[in-house]
Amino acid sequence: MGEFELIRRFFDRQGPAAPGVATGIGDDCAVLSPTPGSQWLVSTDMLVEGRHFLSTVEPERLGHKALAVNLSDLAACGATPRAFFLALSLPRADARFLEGFARGLFALADAHGIALAGGDTTAGPLNVCITVMGEAPQGQALLRSGARAGDELWVSGTLGDARLALEVFRGTRSLPGDAFAQVRRAMELPQPRVALGQALRGIASSAIDVSDGLMGDLGHVLRASGVGATIDFEALPRSAVLAGQDLALQQECLLAGGDDYELVFTASPQQHQAVRDAAARAGTPVRRVGRIRTEPGLEVLDPHGAPLALRFASFDHFKS
Structure with a gap:
């Protein structure tokens, strides 16, 4: 041929x-x-x-x-x-x-x-x-540079399953058949959130897709916008399969896993209900997971409000 x-x-x-x-x-x-x-x-x-x-x-x-x-x-x-x-x-x-x-x-x-x-x-x-x-x-595209202090931080869908599937392929973890099929599907058949992105025009102040890990990708938004952020770790959306894993693995998959192709975006608190309505129209679940702050940097809080000691970075093709 x-x-x-x-x-x-x-x-x-x-x-x-x-x-x-x-x-x-x-x-x-x-x-x-x-x-x-x-x-x-x-x-x-x-x-x-x-x-x-x-x-x-x-x-x-x-x-x-x-x-x-x-x-x-x-x-x-x-x-x-x-x-x-x-x-x-x-x-x-x-x-x-x-x-x-x-x-x-x-x-x-x-x-x-x-x-x-x-x-x-x-x-x-x-x-x-x-x-x-x-x-x-004209002028309505969502960009990384619009996040403002006081904005709410949102995530669509669930995070971490693709990374969990990768760990199974690597042999560092094992899962029963149905659970592995679920996380493998997340890894190999991601669903782009096109309808949600369109619904968020005029509502979200900034957005990015999670391809290289939440902390790394959110870091691009923070640098472009000149702000910082606080994430509530317990609020991060995860599947029942990932929730059944040990805490260290959950942290790695949720915060640095990558290959999720969910949207992380920011919006003013005054737009809270508008975000909910946009997500409903798009048929995509969203969850508020933190806030944007004036102080630079990104911190992740445990259930008691204490910062977690984490050293996760975005995936880099020339360092990984």
């Missing part, structure tokens, strides 16, 4: 162009048409075998996750997905792999109304790179 047959067979979907995509696959460039009064939001993520995913992952789940981690960036900015571009390096043109990968990729794309508008394929180590493009009304 050659490169162009591969593209035609697995990735060139015939039919009318999606909103915002005037011309997609088939020309040297895609032709995109932004909605009047909107701004483009663009993000790129790369997934490398052995670094971002295990060789044992099912192709369909890899296709899902490759797009999900990019859609999560759009979600953090409150954007509406429009188009994405796929650069795919493959050791060989394996039809079984490509069928599963494309199935997972397009199932999520269709669920969010986003179109594949172009890309590239080549022979090489397995590497998936996706660039997404979305839109938000």
Whole structure:
């Protein structure tokens, strides 16, 4: 199977162009048409075998996750997905792999109304790179720099299951079958919170998605906003599976686990009910887990209000 047959067979979907995509696959460039009064939001993520995913992952789940981690960036900015571009390096043109990968990729794309508008394929180590493009009304994109002292700190969904699954794969922990299937699903099939991000436009003061661990990612918001934060550890949302683990493991998974792709965001206390209403409209659970303060730094409090002695940092591809 050659490169162009591969593209035609697995990735060139015939039919009318999606909103915002005037011309997609088939020309040297895609032709995109932004909605009047909107701004483009663009993000790129790369997934490398052995670094971002295990060789044992099912192709369909890899296709899902490759797009999900990019859609999560759009979600953090409150954007509406429009188009994405796929650069795919493959050791060989394996039809079984490509069928599963494309199935997972397009199932999520269709669920969010986003179109594949172009890309590239080549022979090489397995590497998936996706660039997404979305839109938000002029001046309404959620950014990292808007948090203010006194804001409430919120988290969507639950945290830590993906890291717990990784520890099982590493052999440092064991779980019964159903519990492992649950946390493995969190690791391999994250759900980008696109509807929540859109619902929070005009309500949240800042937002980021949790990809490299809560403390590290929240730290980006604090630095960009010039503030600090206090987190109530007991308030952090976790699954029953993670809640059944020892405290040290819970702390590591919840605070530094990464691969959660939930949103952490801030909002004024006056917007408390508006946040609740936005989450209900989006069908996404949220929980208030702390507050933003004037003093720089990030502290995590135990149930008695005492700071925990923690030394967790954000994941770094060149240090980990």
